[in-house]
Amino acid sequence: MAKRPPPTEFIIERDDEKCIACQVCVRMCSNDVHSYDAQTDTVFSDSGKCVGCHFCETICPTGAITIGRNPSEFKLNANWNAQVIKNIIKQAETGGVLLTGMGCDKPYPIYWDHIVLNASQVTNPSIDPLREPMELCTYIGRKPDKLEIDYSKKEPQLKTKLNPQLKLETPILFSAMSYGSISLNACKSLARAAGEIGTFYNTGEGGLHKELYKYSPNTIVQVASGRFGVHKEYLEAGAAIEIKIGQGAKPGIGGHLPGEKVSEEISSTRMIPQGTDALSPAPHHDIYSIEDLKQLIYALKEATRYNKPVGVKIAAVHNVAPIVSGIVRAGADFVAIDGIRGGTGAAPTVVRDNVGIPIELAIAVVDQRLREEGIRNQASIIAAGGLRNSADVIKAIALGADAVYIGTAALVAMGCSLCQSCYTGKCNWGIATQDPYLTKRLNPDIATQRLVNLLRAWSLEIKEMLGGMGINAIESLRGNREQLRGVGLSDTDLKLLGIKPAGEAW
């Protein structure tokens, strides 16, 4: 038998004592896993179709469903492990590129988990954030080299002209996720949550739907290689503009929104014909050098009368530090760097899992390089790519980032369970889909509240940790690597991260 069906990844266990055959799972699964047999009044499940999104398990009123990993094992082999074999089977069957969603899931070292934070003891007091003010407010944008103040008048006047800044109440923004890759309800939830918390969300390269214009004070609009939906009103609507060069999940390659997803609404938002594939080229066809990038940065600044910050987003790659140096010199007001664990709606698995570098190292080397060159103040750094909790955020800031982008964490707050099947367009949670049956499953009222809760919780935790270090403003932690120590890292890792090993005093 040369032909074989795709391997079964999950096994659905249905507790027959608990199953009441109410058929909620049958109605809800977009992958048609469950089916009802009226003759026997029984619900059957076809585990082979299950993607492991846990929607049925979550919604089952009696808790009768459990999703487990398929226990079927191949002969143990460190080199030819089950995933490798399964991928070859799939490719032998289809002859195609293996697609996936979300961020890299390979067990590369997670440096966050090898970095520990400091706290005050005896010689310096810690601060209780519940009793004393604690400042998380962050400004994103170009800072002046020096401040000149005119003391000749009665009140001192600031002589230096300040550049446009984004004011963040907490140093966390929502990453670029386009309308197209995620549903309009998901975009609305992100936009509303950003407004409530006092931060920003990013349109991605999907343009700005007409219903999202009202959230423009909290919107960062993206200009990507496909230039989808970029026009005068779009640029003017954003509080800032971000030029997307690369993305952590797929550095060096473009994007592809399949034609089936290009509905009437998406077609008008992206300004492309309905039903056609939305192809974002791998490079910007007008950017082949830092000088070309400078032209685009200034074209956008010119178009918006220098009223808003213009930034550049790149994927963290081997040469990230010199690249960012060039970007800052080209006039970017902020640089977003997306690490290897950054998510995506669709990417070739091989690219997602093998291209790019972890964000921890990228932040450290970029911050170091910009400081050495004396241009760190000229641009803010936004770190992205798999930040999972408030500890990752605070460590990123201590390594040198100004703020962080969260994408995956925000999606998880809205319901996502990281089944990595975004590219199928059948997201049961109503997030990564355009199917009207599915998109209504994401109620923006609920999702907004959950996002707000997440950011509020993280902000409180950050304040607690800051207070513990005896610091009362997040600005005082930025690049303050003395507050970090490495555990179980090699000398080279420590050198690149610019931190001391745990146990070594100041």
Added chain:
Amino acid sequence: MKKIKNQISKIKNSGYKAKLKRIIIREEYCMGCRLCEVYCLVQHSRTKNIIKAYKGEYPKPQPRLIVEEKGQISFALQCRHCEDAPCLEACITGAMYRDEKTGAILCEENKCVGCWMCIMVCPFGVIDRNREGKKVISKCDLCIGEEIPVCVKNCPNEAIVYEEKK
């Protein structure tokens, strides 16, 4: 004439109407999972235990709401507890009455003779025959004794909400 109108609106806005909460449908968020139906059935079962209600009660309890579905649109529909309820007028025995406290339209089963006139006149089609044995009608009672009707409480996407009518 103006005076009379004012008086009418005063009367209309007084009494139960001010206190009455209604189940409001937000069909744009209804996923069509029918969990409302499941929990309604359990609430109106004898044991009020979800597994027993489905697997151990005969005749099987029936839900007091219907889920309307066409294409991608779906929503749960219960008795609207109308202000000018036609079922109240159509009821020949006076079994159908309005609860003074909540404003809910309820049926006193002892008086109901199963003439089905209320079913005939209900503009929403939300009154059903009781199929559990007795020849009486079956309808939404806004879950007597519960603070929030169970369909609203258990809707996973807040596609039905229990609010005071604006």
